[in-house]
Every structure is written in C-alpha cells, then in structure tokens.
Amino acid sequence: MKTLSAFDKALLNLLQAHLPVCSHPFAKLGEELGTDEATVLVHLKALQAAGFLRRIGTFFNSAQLGYEGTLVALEVDASAMQAVAEAVNRYPGATHNYEREGKYNLWFTLLTPDAAMENAILREVRALPGVRGMMNLKARKKYKINVQFQLK
Known part of the structure; x- marks a missing residue:
C-alpha cells in the first residue's frame, strides 16, 4: 500500500474543507502547497488509485x-438487486445508493424539487420487479456533522 507523503497529507487536509470555488481549483491548491496544478493532479490520481481518495465534491x-x-x-x-439498484441510479436525484444486510437491503437518498415528484x-x-417493501424515512430535523481527518 502507498505511504502518504507530507505533501499528500497536506493536500488531503486542504481538500476536506478548503477546495477553492474557481475556474482552476487544483491550480489554486497548488499555489497554496508551493507547486503547480499538474503536480496536484498527479498526486490526486495516485491517491485515488491507492484507495485513499474516493471522490472530490462539495455539499450544498x-x-x-x-x-x-x-x-x-x-x-x-x-435476484433483482442489481436491476433495482441500476433503476434507482437512473433518477437524477438519487444518491448514496448502497446495499446493506438485513430485511431492508438497498438504501438510497433522494432529492427532488417538490413532494409531488418525490x-x-x-x-x-x-x-419495480423484485421490490417487496419500502420505507420512506423523512428527516424531521437536520443534523450536519462535519467530520474532517487532520493528517499529520
């Protein structure tokens, strides 16, 4: 397994909370880290390939x-798990679709512009064929936990 360099750790620390919103965010990160955009991208691809990085994105x-x-x-x-998961994934507002153990074995989140569409x-x-049951678990209150891992 790849060992994280000091540069990799600094890059991952920045990505967790300080991804710039601009036309060239990786160039900006490079400036902050004393390098260029190409170097940042090479490191990000290596971190992803090694399994340290799953995705880069933002929350709205x-x-x-x-x-x-x-x-x-x-x-x-x-027997229908794959087909149902693929069908769910076709909805633009479906996210976090994942298989779990137990009676309710496929979970996903859904964002829609209104209740009628939901x-x-x-x-x-x-x-869908193979779906035997469904629970719609609307949140009553939103809790946002911001977990960040400070790599040293």
Missing part, C-alpha cells in the same frame, strides 16, 4: 436551493 444546502430530501430503505429480492418517483421504485 439542498433545502435552501428548494429541494426536498428523504432516505429510502427498500426490501429487494436478491411521491411519483417512489411509486415507480416501489413498483
């Missing part, structure tokens, strides 16, 4: 942007 306040969100738990026949999508998902 979906409610402030006018979206409603929910967590959905599905009970899916094992209900329509959930009806379609519920009707």
Whole structure:
C-alpha cells in the first residue's frame, strides 16, 4: 500500500474543507502547497488509485436551493438487486445508493424539487420487479456533522 507523503497529507487536509470555488481549483491548491496544478493532479490520481481518495465534491444546502430530501430503505429480492439498484441510479436525484444486510437491503437518498415528484418517483421504485417493501424515512430535523481527518 502507498505511504502518504507530507505533501499528500497536506493536500488531503486542504481538500476536506478548503477546495477553492474557481475556474482552476487544483491550480489554486497548488499555489497554496508551493507547486503547480499538474503536480496536484498527479498526486490526486495516485491517491485515488491507492484507495485513499474516493471522490472530490462539495455539499450544498439542498433545502435552501428548494429541494426536498428523504432516505429510502427498500426490501429487494436478491435476484433483482442489481436491476433495482441500476433503476434507482437512473433518477437524477438519487444518491448514496448502497446495499446493506438485513430485511431492508438497498438504501438510497433522494432529492427532488417538490413532494409531488418525490411521491411519483417512489411509486415507480416501489413498483419495480423484485421490490417487496419500502420505507420512506423523512428527516424531521437536520443534523450536519462535519467530520474532517487532520493528517499529520
């Protein structure tokens, strides 16, 4: 397994909370780290290939942007798991789709611009072959935990 260099650790620390919002964010990170954009990109690709980095992205306040969100738990026949997961993934607002152990074995989050669209999508998902049950787990209160790992 790849060992993290001091540069890799500094880069990962910056990425967790300080990804610049600009036309060349990796060039800006390079400036902050005393290097160039190409070096940052080479390191990011190596970190991803080694399994240290899964994705780079940002979080938006979906409610402030006018979206409603929910967590959905599905009970899916094992033989239909792949097809149901792929069907769910085709909805633009479906995120975090993952298989779990237990009765409710496929979970995903769904963001939609309104309750009517959410209900329509959930009806379609519920009707997919192999789906035996569904729980729509709407949040009553939002808790945002910002976990950051300070690599030294």
